[in-house]
Amino acid sequence: MESSTVDDPSIRHRSGTQIERVMQAIRSQIASRSLTPGAKLPSIRSTAEMMQVSKSTVVEAYDRLMAEGIIRSRPGSGFYSAAPLSPLSLAELAPRLDRSIDPFWVSRQSLEAGSDMLKPGCGWLPSHWMPEEEIRRSLRSLARLRDRTGLTDYGSPLGLTALRQYLSRRAAEQGFEAAPDQILLTDSGTQAIDLVCRLLLRPGDTVLVDDPCYFNFLALLRAHQVEVIGAPYTATGPDISLFEKALSDHRPRLYITNSGIHNPTGAALSAVTAHKLLKLAEAHDLLIVEDDIFADFEIDPAPRLAALDGLNRVVRVGSFSKTLSAAFRCGYIAGNRSWIDKLTDCRIATGFSSNRLSEELVLSVLSSGAYHKHKDALRARLAKARAATIPRLRSLGIEPWIEPKAGMLLWCRLPHGIDAAEVARHALADGAVLAPGNVFSPSQTAAGFLRFNVAQCADDRLFPILEKALRQTG
Amino acid sequence: MESSTVDDPSIRHRSGTQIERVMQAIRSQIASRSLTPGAKLPSIRSTAEMMQVSKSTVVEAYDRLMAEGIIRSRPGSGFYSAAPLSPLSLAELAPRLDRSIDPFWVSRQSLEAGSDMLKPGCGWLPSHWMPEEEIRRSLRSLARLRDRTGLTDYGSPLGLTALRQYLSRRAAEQGFEAAPDQILLTDSGTQAIDLVCRLLLRPGDTVLVDDPCYFNFLALLRAHQVEVIGAPYTATGPDISLFEKALSDHRPRLYITNSGIHNPTGAALSAVTAHKLLKLAEAHDLLIVEDDIFADFEIDPAPRLAALDGLNRVVRVGSFSKTLSAAFRCGYIAGNRSWIDKLTDCRIATGFSSNRLSEELVLSVLSSGAYHKHKDALRARLAKARAATIPRLRSLGIEPWIEPKAGMLLWCRLPHGIDAAEVARHALADGAVLAPGNVFSPSQTAAGFLRFNVAQCADDRLFPILEKALRQTG
Structure with a gap:
């Protein structure tokens, strides 16, 4: 490690903005989890090359981030995002009552939602779309399985x-x-x-x-x-x-x-x-x-x-x-x-x-032959659901990024300036689990998006809830 | 890290045996996996205290182990068991046709064994001891489950x-x-x-x-x-x-x-x-x-x-x-x-x-009430199997370490000098999967033991196979 240059006023003066720019880049990487807690930072040389600044600028930026407690150095080994790789670093995974909108938000809300909740943000089909009869038939046939070891x-x-x-x-x-x-x-x-x-x-x-x-x-x-x-x-x-x-x-x-x-x-x-x-x-x-x-x-x-x-x-x-x-x-x-x-x-x-x-x-x-028919039926049903959902979303100013050819997912842009996480919080209070864009985005650049599941959008209660949530946010 | 003393002949001379003793201790820890590949070695000071030798003796021992490629140093960070913590370090888990007797040996052999194999070394009950009828009944009842979402x-x-x-x-x-x-x-x-x-x-x-x-x-x-x-x-x-x-x-x-x-x-x-x-x-x-x-x-x-x-x-x-x-x-x-x-x-x-x-x-x-009865029946059946198995093992010179009060397991000492891994290899060739002691022992000090499952020892073919394997080994 090069020795600190924090006390050299000429450097401070000469490249203050550039130092701040490097610090900001590291801070956002940590905030967006591009740099996970305990992860090694790029070397001084490679950061300097990447950001087209001098090595001494990077040294100074790293020094200041250390002083702020945001990064740590290990002698001879480089710089690390400061949150410790200690046994309890998974504490960051701890659920909170005011759980922030993170990758677990959608999973937990969807998996915990009662049957009265609407789940347009979840990633699976409603229960009554699934091949229930075929599953019951298979269970009965399994109950008769000849080879006992299979049971x-x-x-x-x-x-x-x-x-x-x-x-x-x-x-x-x-x-x-x-x-x-x-x-x-x-x-x-x-x-x-x-x-x-x-x-x-x-x-x-x-x-x-x-x-x-x-x-x-x-x-x-x-x-x-x-x-x-x-x-x-x-x-x-x-x-x-x-x-x-x-x-x-x-x-x-x-x-x-x-x-x-x-x-x-x-x-x-x-x-x-x-x-x-x-x-x-x-x-x-x-x-x-x-x-x-x-x-x-x-x-x-x-x-x-x-x-x-x-x-x-x-x-x-x-x-x-x-x-x-x-x-x-x-x-x-x-x-x-x-x-x-x-x-x-x-x-x-x-x-x-x-x-x-x-x-x-x-x-x-x-x-079973029934599963083949089930798949065909699902595809047709999803196409219909997609065709029904898109205009209803558009009427609220929610615009699909593309119109997918298949599947249940619809990635949608919200009206300009509306934050999807805010919309999701409001909708949750009214009984609908949404999937706000930034939970999908490693760079946290999808704050203006929601993911919809067209198979979960048939309930007429959904669109008034969405409209209200947009109004409350906008 | 202290500088190497490998070139100081006085040290070499003075404590050659002690250096060798430290080297041997590290080597056995690596061999027995007390030190897994990539694991950090104790510091020079703590090894010196533990083994009651001087720090310079440990420095010398570590230097020689480095020269042998058995350990590595990371500047400023200490010494590590040399097998790399690289992405492919799991290569050591790779199965081989001549798979060595390691913790996977028993799992793989037992799980892969055909129905004609005897499995006195496996850790579970024979299929016909399990509550088959109750499982079939439960499957039928599940096929009628009211709450579709459960399916x-x-x-x-x-x-x-x-x-x-x-x-x-x-x-x-x-x-x-x-x-x-x-x-x-x-x-x-x-x-x-x-x-x-x-x-x-x-x-x-x-x-x-x-x-x-x-x-x-x-x-x-x-x-x-x-x-x-x-x-x-x-x-x-x-x-x-x-x-x-x-x-x-x-x-x-x-x-x-x-x-x-x-x-x-x-x-x-x-x-x-x-x-x-x-x-x-x-x-x-x-x-x-x-x-x-x-x-x-x-x-x-x-x-x-x-x-x-x-x-x-x-x-x-x-x-x-x-x-x-x-x-x-x-x-x-x-x-x-x-x-x-x-x-x-x-x-x-x-x-x-x-x-x-x-x-x-x-x-x-x-x-179900049936499971309660099943448990009672299992306990009685295991007690009988234990009573039947122990004398048959003893007649071969295989002596239970204790007579357990319950369960299927019997930890047995082989006649003096017989290596359980060798016995297991011979028995496998004759169609019986055994569980040799050292797969259970972190210190590799159970080479003279086999673990038996009394519920899997009822087959009369087993004991002649065991006797032959003991003879081939002894």
Whole structure:
């Protein structure tokens, strides 16, 4: 570490504004959690290059941030965001009665909401849209299962063979090869991503996500104590030039994204973007997790990174919570064999075995003819819901960023100057859970957006609540 | 860091043996995984004090270990076990065809074993011992569930209220208070422990376990990249004076143990030991995870640390895999409210929601009169199996360390000089999965032990296989 220059008045005078600019940049990175608590700051040299200021300006800015208690130095090792990596650093995750609007806000409010609450901000379908009869039929058939061990014993390390074979066939239909032994079944799609993060990440690593992205990616990555950076998402995938810049500037190890239908925007990757993205990943040795959770809603399938890459540097994860049931959880990871082996050991160590009965149930519903019809019906129903919801939102000045081709999500811009978090607080008081934009945005630049779920917008009580909340905020 | 003294011949000469002794101590800690890859070594001063040698002797020993590539230094930060904390350090978890006998050996062999394999080393009951009819009945009743959301929707953040109420009542019967909102349902008992570790531990922390202990604790802690130390387990709980010494010497943050019936020894904590242990925990600010997985096998309940402590510094975890079913997984954490809140957010971030349908099923079986009878029958059946197995093992020279009062586990000493890992390799070739002692031992001092499961020893083919394996090894 260079010695402090805080007492050299010439420097103070010469570059006061630039010092303040560097300090402000670090402060906003900490506020937006691009720099998570305890994360290492870029070196003095690289900050100087990045912000085009002298190294002594950066030294001075870092010194002042240390004096403010915002960053700390470790001798010989650099500078760190000051919140400690202590055992209780998860205290920041503590729920509060006045819970701030953070990535947990939507999850907690949605999961805790009583049946009388409206949930246009939640990310799943109403219960009566789900294949209830098929689930009841599968439960009855499971009660008659011949092989007793399916009701009583631990599953095999990779999970139910017949379900992995089914997923392997489906992968082939989608244009890529994933043998059954390249598929690991997990307790959920979220657990699948978590396991991959456990294998590939260490605290202090950098991970690239879309901006905006699924809010729980941000919560998950926070739990892994990594730095998160975002690349702006466009209607055809990430903005490729900013994606490339993010790779060069920050050298992230991993990129986590949705395939098929992007959460929260409803956009889909174009073939051109997919190809460019993968070339960049190869050039920068970037690994990719492709979360395929909305696959069954797609009408014209978008290109899959996993298909282009052949499960080399891309890991595909998914689950059945969105179209089949969220009450019995089952996810999967498809990846190269060497990773699947390691992930299997990691799963044994941290969860022992997956849920064999849930896997039997999922397989029973998936492989029925009824599920196929159910998927078709869902797509048509969602198209209708989208067509009904968009004009009602527009009449309130809420404008969809794009009109998605499929899925339940609608990413909407509020009238100019209205803060979505404020709207969400007002709506919550009136019985509606909304999803304010900044919970999806690593850079906190989506304060003027709300994510709507068109399947949860049919209730006529919703729009007066929205109108009132906009009025109270505006 | 002090400068190297490697070139000072007087030191070399004076304390060559002592230097070698320090080097050997570090090497064995690395070999036994007391020092996990990347873990920080004790400081030069503390090693010197611990081993009663001069600091210069330790400096020299560390220098030589660096030259051998066994440890590394980070300037200003100390010395580290050399295997890198790099993203691929989990490579050590990679399965191999010639998989070494490590904590994964028993899990993998047992979980992968076909129905024709004998599994006296596995930690669960045979399928036909489980309450199959009650599970089938519960599945049929679930197929008729009135509340559709129980079949299709995510559960609430803490998990099924009725099951938490049931567990709260059961805790009260066992003498301690755990309100339903102090209970978090999880996907498994292992996940429960993993979540607690995520909340309380950081890489490089030290964790105390029993020696021997459940092998998957060692695998789990390895995944958390913490240092593991062991305190020898006696017939009435940990050896209290060595337990105290471990606390003073290593200042572990957490102690993980089994309550009720200890795995692998089948021993149980005495009231005196429980009381002393808790006093030491208070004095050393040690947190405790009490894994209560075998509770339903107990005949005379042993004291519970959670009951004595009132869920202050003790977290109780458990599951239903051992007596109800391992095919639908469900575990729980009972702890103080502030931890439960944080654990809930951590679970949302890393797994989103628990398995509501499994929770409904578990509750349905648990609350039936049939389950009560099933538990009674299991206890009687296990007592018979124990009485039948012990003499057959003794006739081969395999001697139980104690005769447990309850449960399926039997910790046995082999005839002098016979290596359990060798016996396990021979037996595996003949179709029997054994559990060799060192997979349970953090200090690797149980090479002469095997853990047997009396419920899996009824097959007459087993004993000839054992006899042959002993002969081949001895």
